[in-house]
Amino acid sequence: MTENLQLNSDGKLKHFLTIEGLDKALLTEILDTAESFAGMSEQQVKKVPLLRGKTIVNLFFENSTRTRTTFELAAIRLSADVINMNIATSATSKGESLLDTIRNLEAMFVDMFVVRHATSGAAHFIAQHTAPHVSVINAGDGQHSHPTQAMLDMFTIRQIKKEFAPLRVAIIGDILHSRVARSQILALNTLGAAEIRVIAPKTLLPAHVETLGVNVFHDLTEGLKDIDVVIMLRLQKERMTSALLPSESEYFKCFGLTPAKLKIAKPDAIVMHPGPINRGVEIDTRVADGPQSVILQQVSNGIAVRMAVMSMAMQARGNG
Amino acid sequence: MNNTPLQIPALLSTLENSLIETISERKLSNPLMIGIRTGGVWIAERLHQRLNFEEPLGLLDISFYRDDFSQIGVHPNVKPSQLPTTIEGRDIILIDDVFYTGRTIRAALNEIFDYGRPNQVVLAVLIERDGRQIPLKPDCYGARISLEANQRIKLTGPEPLSIYIQSMNEAA
Numbered sequence: 001m002t003e004n005l006q007l008n009s010d011g012k013l014k015h016f017l018t019i020e021g022l023d024k025a026l027l028t029e030i031l032d033t034a035e036s037f038a039g040m041s042e043q044q045v046k047k048v049p050l051l052r053g054k055t056i057v058n059l060f061f062e063n064s065t066r067t068r069t070t071f072e073l074a075a076i077r078l079s080a081d082v083i084n085m086n087i088a089t090s091a092t093s094k095g096e097s098l099l100d101t102i103r104n105l106e107a108m109f110v111d112m113f114v115v116r117h118a119t120s121g122a123a124h125f126i127a128q129h130t131a132p133h134v135s136v137i138n139a140g141d142g143q144h145s146h147p148t149q150a151m152l153d154m155f156t157i158r159q160i161k162k163e164f165a166p167l168r169v170a171i172i173g174d175i176l177h178s179r180v181a182r183s184q185i186l187a188l189n190t191l192g193a194a195e196i197r198v199i200a201p202k203t204l205l206p207a208h209v210e211t212l213g214v215n216v217f218h219d220l221t222e223g224l225k226d227i228d229v230v231i232m233l234r235l236q237k238e239r240m241t242s243a244l245l246p247s248e249s250e251y252f253k254c255f256g257l258t259p260a261k262l263k264i265a266k267p268d269a270i271v272m273h274p275g276p277i278n279r280g281v282e283i284d285t286r287v288a289d290g291p292q293s294v295i296l297q298q299v300s301n302g303i304a305v306r307m308a309v310m311s312m313a314m315q316a317r318g319n320g
Numbered sequence: 321m322n323n324t325p326l327q328i329p330a331l332l333s334t335l336e337n338s339l340i341e342t343i344s345e346r347k348l349s350n351p352l353m354i355g356i357r358t359g360g361v362w363i364a365e366r367l368h369q370r371l372n373f374e375e376p377l378g379l380l381d382i383s384f385y386r387d388d389f390s391q392i393g394v395h396p397n398v399k400p401s402q403l404p405t406t407i408e409g410r411d412i413i414l415i416d417d418v419f420y421t422g423r424t425i426r427a428a429l430n431e432i433f434d435y436g437r438p439n440q441v442v443l444a445v446l447i448e449r450d451g452r453q454i455p456l457k458p459d460c461y462g463a464r465i466s467l468e469a470n471q472r473i474k475l476t477g478p479e480p481l482s483i484y485i486q487s488m489n490e491a492a
Contacts, residue, residue, distance in 0.1 A: 012393075032396030036383070039400030045434045048384035050394070308394075315393035 005127055012316035015127045015136045016309045018145040019186040027154070027190055033308035034155050038301065040077070050311050051080035054111045058084045059101070060139070061117040066275050066299060067139050067149070071114050074306035080112075098122065099129055106131050112314060113137070120144035120179075135313040137306075143179050149274050150183030152305040154191060156298050157229055160270055164191040168226055170265075171214075172199045173233035173255060173282050176206050176244075180274045181233055189213045199223035201255065203244040220255055227265040232257055232273045232283050248281050258284040262292065270294045326473075326483045331446050331462030332363070336370050338460040339413065339444050346442060346459075348411040354378035356428050357399060359417030359475040363446050366481070367415060378403045380414075385427035407436030417475045419445040419461070421453040429456075446483075447473055 006021065008014040013026060040046055056075045060068055068084065075082035087101070098117075105113070112135045115123045120142030127136040140146040154164075161167055169188055175181045175198050188196050189212075198209060199217040210216055217223030224230070235251065245251050262271065271283075271293045279285045288295060343351060353373055355364025361379055368377045383398040414428060425443060432438060444460040449467050467473070470488040475481070 029396060033394050036394065036396060036398035039398065040384075042400045042402075044403065044405065045431075047434070049430070050384055050389055311389075311394050315390060318390055 005124065008316045010316070013309070013312050014316040015123075015138075016147055016313055017123050017127055017136065017138045019147050019150055019183050019190065020145075022190065024190050024192065027151070027187060030151055030305070030308055030312065031155050031158055033312060034151070034301070034305040037077075037307040037311075038155075038304035041300070041304070047077050047079060049079045051075070051078040051314055054078075054080045054314060055109060056080045056082045056112045056114060056310070057105055057110050058082060058114045058139075059087065059105075059116070060085065061087050061115075061122070062140070064116055064139070066302065067116065070299065070302040071137075071139060071148075071306050071310075074303050074310055075114075077303065078307055078311060080310070098125065102126055102130055106134060110134060111317070112310065114139050114310075116140045118142055133317055135317050137309060137313060140179055143177055144182065146179040146183050146274075147187075148302070148306055148309055149180050150187045151309070152298060152302045153180075153184055153231065153272060153274070154187050155301045155305050156272065156294055157270075159297075159301070160294065161228060164188070164193045167193045167228045168195040168197070169193055169229040169231065170197045170199055170217075170223055170227045171231045171233065172220065172223070172257065174204045174235050175200050175209060175233065176204045177236040178233050181231075182212070184231065185212045185214055197223050197227070199255070201245070201251075220257075220261055221264055224261060224264040227269055230257065230262070230265055230269055230271045232271065232277075234274070234276060234278055235281050252281055256280070256282055256284060257287050259286050259290065262287055262290075272298055275299070326447070326463065326465075326485070328481050328483060331483075332366055332370070333462075335363075335444060335446060335460060335462035336367060338462075339367065339371070339442075342442055342444075342460050343413075346411075346440060348413070348440065348442065350375075351411040351413050351442075352378060352404060352407075353413045353415060354380050354403065354428075354432070356414070356416045356424060357381045359477070360415050360445075362475065362477040362481055363417050364415035365478070367444070375404070380428055380431060382424060382427040382431055385431045387423055387427065401431065403432070403435050407432060407438055409436075410438050412438045412441045414441055414443050416443070416445045417447070418473045419443075419448040419458045420451050420473075422456040423453065425456050426454055446475075449473060 006015045006017055072082055114137045116139040122141045123138035171181050196214045198214045273295045353368050355361035364377055379402040381399050381401050383395050443458045445458045446462045448458050448461040448464045474486050475483050
């Protein structure tokens with residue numbers, strides 16, 4: 001159901017809800033299209049008329065700075081009209097009220113929803129119930145999925161490392177609460193990375209995480225050996241409902257990425273982080289701002305990847 | 321139809337002469353040459369050399385300005401356009417390989433005008449064929465030919481540059 005919902009009858013990406021069910025060819029098409037848009041940032045005029053006359057609503061039920069801003073900028077650079085709606089809502093008011101919101105916005109002739117919601121499955125729910133001519137892009141749903149973040153990470157990795165096949169990638173930190181990690185693991189496996197490791201304390205790993213196709217480490221020093229790409233995750237304190245950690249300083253001591261720890265990885269390893277970073281909690285300032293960090297490059301690439309996904313979905317709508 | 325009389329050197333010479341005449345007639349001053357990717361750039365590179373232009377060639381990729389986006393979508397691997405810092409007030413020579421419907425030129429003009437307001441734009445193409453769909457036409461051409469609706473002019477390059485006519489059923 002999930003897979004079919006995302007694709008139109010020609011197999012084109014109509015909604016972008018999850019990496020799950022998308023094949024290597026489609027993920028590569030997203031990366032190649034994003035490459036075209038990335039080139040635009042070298043131009044004096046950074047705006048093209050592709051989506052002129054289209055209306056995009058950024059529907060953010062959960063706070064976001066980077067993601068919302070880059071989605072907005074992506075829409076503007078494609079010449080779409082974009083409206084940002086920041087809707088603070090409680091998790092319990094999901095069902096009918098969410099549907100009502102959607103119906104009302106549809107009545108304003110919207111072409112695309114970009115949705116962030118604290119509840120897993122919210123974007124799917126909207127895609128299932130929205131009018132057939134409307135595309136839905138998932139900008140993060142609960143602990144489930146954040147596909148555009150994963151794709152901009154893949155784009156950044158490909159930009160620097162060229163190929164996925166030889167790469168050993170370590171994802172470090174709060175895997176349990178991370179929709180980003182889940183999407184990254186799916187994307188890396190689909191694109192054929194040699195090895196994916198997750199490095200975290202037992203309390204911050206989901207049960208049966210190894211079934212996702214990853215090797216599990218609980219020791220940072222051990223897990224960083226031979227690594228090409230280091231992905232740090234933010235400690236999601238706002239999602240922690242129970243005492244999963246003794247203290248932040250204890251966490252930093254064991255799992256924080258310091259210059260000394262980074263030396264264990266390959267000398268040309270890159271350091272990534274989806275942001276926002278907690279300096280001194282999961283990552284040392286010297287690493288975050290150091291020469292191996294590509295954190296700001298990830299942000300720039302976010303615009304190109306979101307332009308790619310938006311233009312692909314807008315085009316596939318018509319043939320759905 | 322495959323044994324065509326189209327010869328690149330002859331076409332380029334005719335186009336060059338016509339362009340020299342137009343530059344003088346239209347009083348183009350310090351013109352900027354811009355080629356449209358991909359075939360137009362190949363032609364422009366040759367004319368740029370023949371006419372001894374000093375300023376580097378401008379490169380235009382009109383993929384994002386096409387009017388058939390909703391039908392065919394975005395092509396992956398579009399190259400960025402490279403235009404000089406100032407378009408404002410410039411005299412521009414726009415080069416393409418084949419002029420057919422005119423839609424490519426419409427897209428190219430829109431992109432150029434997004435960068436500024438040129439003083440004049442002159443359009444030079446290697447071949448003008450019939451099938452115009454909008455009110456634009458080239459100022460200079462290497463040859464003007466009539467073809468069946470299912471026929472296309474195909475340019476291959478950049479080295480060697482060659483040209484032939486294919487029927488659509490062959491192309492598939």
